[in-house]
Amino acid sequence: MKKILVLALFLCLPASSVFAQNKELRIVTLNGTVSEIVFALGKGKLVVGNDTSSLYPPEALALPKVGYQRALSAEGILSLKPNLILGLEYAGPPEVIEQLKAAGLKVIIYPGLPGVQPALDNILAIGKEIGAGKEAQKIVQDIKKRSEQIAGKISKLKSKPKVLFVYHRGTSLAQVSGTETPADEMIRLGGGTNAVVGFKGFKPITPEAVIAAQPDVILIPTRGFESLGGKDGVFSLPGVKDTPAGKNSRVVAIDDLVLLGFGPRLGLGIEELYNSLHPKTSDKK
Known part of the structure; x- marks a missing residue:
């Protein structure tokens, strides 16, 4: 039974x-x-x-x-x-x-x-x-707790930096992110604004477009950052050195899956990006 x-x-x-x-x-x-x-x-x-x-x-x-x-x-x-x-x-x-x-x-x-x-x-x-x-x-x-805390900080910002997301791997041509991409969404969640909004998805990088975008920060996944040989490689990309990001040497490299995976480390990724984009405000208690 x-x-x-x-x-x-x-x-x-x-x-x-x-x-x-x-x-x-x-x-x-x-x-x-x-x-x-x-x-x-x-x-x-x-x-x-x-x-x-x-x-x-x-x-x-x-x-x-x-x-x-x-x-x-x-x-x-x-x-x-x-x-x-x-x-x-x-x-x-x-x-x-x-x-x-x-x-x-x-x-x-x-x-x-x-x-x-x-x-x-x-x-x-x-x-x-x-x-x-x-x-x-x-x-x-x-994730909810971390993302809500950062959202609260973003709501108090007086300005947001313009961020250019660059994707590069191996010998392939570097590309930049327009709207409606994981990179575009992370830039928003981290308290920045996408420097490129004229198209959706990704396009190959061109000097004219990069200079016209006038980004304050270059954002790049760690593997791409390493494949370029670090900061020097990033600033050697077409047009980058002639932007505010290039002149002020502002590059943010974050682990690929943390930055773009939208997985279990999403909260940590949002925090890391926010702190990198807003170092002065992140230091405040």
Whole structure:
């Protein structure tokens, strides 16, 4: 009788809860932010592989890679024998995602919109899916607290610096961010204004456009900063040295996933950016 009762209770659990309790759960994450969320929730040991954008924590970086999130192959993912695939809307190509579903795998693709609320929603949803709801709530509360504190400080600012976000990797041409990008949203959250608002997305950097933008600060992810060889490399980019940022040597480099990931370290990223953009106000108690 007791066995029947236990079985009945088990069958009545929500599907996601039953799945999360599976001791054989094997997860493949298809995005660096998703990987970081799973590890931050204390479930990193369940991850058997991830994509090449999964740079943090070190344990995630050391796992087998299944390719870049936008150029995946079903074979590489299936070889890891996962039973849960988690990714953001960038994951693809679409036919690969359909192949994974056709193979009987549970594939969940979350929205990739930048912003505090979308980030909180993804953390809560992933936490619920993998049986880490309480841990997700803690992370969400921390992000809310930090972002609200910075928002309060921003509301008292008399002026905001113009920020030029530069993306550079390896030998590729440097690009700058217009509107409707994760960089654009982080600049706003950190108490700055985007120096480039004439287009959406990213465009290659040109001397004329950079000088016309007259940025007070150059913002760049750490990996790009390092690939350029530091400050000297940043100021050697077309037009940068002839801007207020170049003349005052103002460059802010922040870890790629902290700055653009909109994951569990979002609150820390907002704080770091605000303090870098407003060093005088951040020193005040």
